[in-house]
Amino acid sequence: MKGNSDFFKEAYEVVRLIPSGRVTSYGAIAQYLGITGGARMVGWAMNQAYGKDVPAHRVVNRNGLLTGRHHFGHPSTMQQLLEAEGIEVENNAVKNFVALFWDPVKELGL
DNA sequence: TGGTTGACTAAGT
DNA sequence: CACTTAGCCAACC
Numbered sequence: 001m002k003g004n005s006d007f008f009k010e011a012y013e014v015v016r017l018i019p020s021g022r023v024t025s026y027g028a029i030a031q032y033l034g035i036t037g038g039a040r041m042v043g044w045a046m047n048q049a050y051g052k053d054v055p056a057h058r059v060v061n062r063n064g065l066l067t068g069r070h071h072f073g074h075p076s077t078m079q080q081l082l083e084a085e086g087i088e089v090e091n092n093a094v095k096n097f098v099a100l101f102w103d104p105v106k107e108l109g110l
Numbered sequence: 111t112g113g114t115t116g117a118c119t120a121a122g123t
Numbered sequence: 124c125a126c127t128t129a130g131c132c133a134a135c136c
């Protein structure tokens with residue numbers, strides 16, 4: 001069996017499930033998928049998610065920083081998308097990140 | 111086939 | 124506080 005990279009597909013599904021006005025981290029998604037420490041793979045998945053129905057702008061790093069903003073066509077696109085959903089962003093970081101954090105493991109249940 | 115890279119994270123220097 | 128090392132694993136050249 002080739003074992004298709006279901007990881008990518010599941011990552012997209014999880015990101016789609018992120019409620020508007022909420023954010024999550026690469027590590028949280030990785031952990032939900034069962035690859036704790038493989039947060040980089042989530043980032044790679046998001047790279048492929050660009051242009052799809054995946055709100056990758058709701059995924060930030062563990063520090064709440066918009067590390068992937070340069071992959072949205074323009075460095076400010078990600079911030080604008082977040083602000084459009086009611087998320088306050090300053091200095092390339094999500095304000096009140098802890099409160100807005102949406103953990104799939106906790107919300108969806110593991 | 112194998113080394114490098116990467117939208118990460120944590121810990122060490 | 125800035126940089127390095129180390130772990131993680133798939134994609135790329």
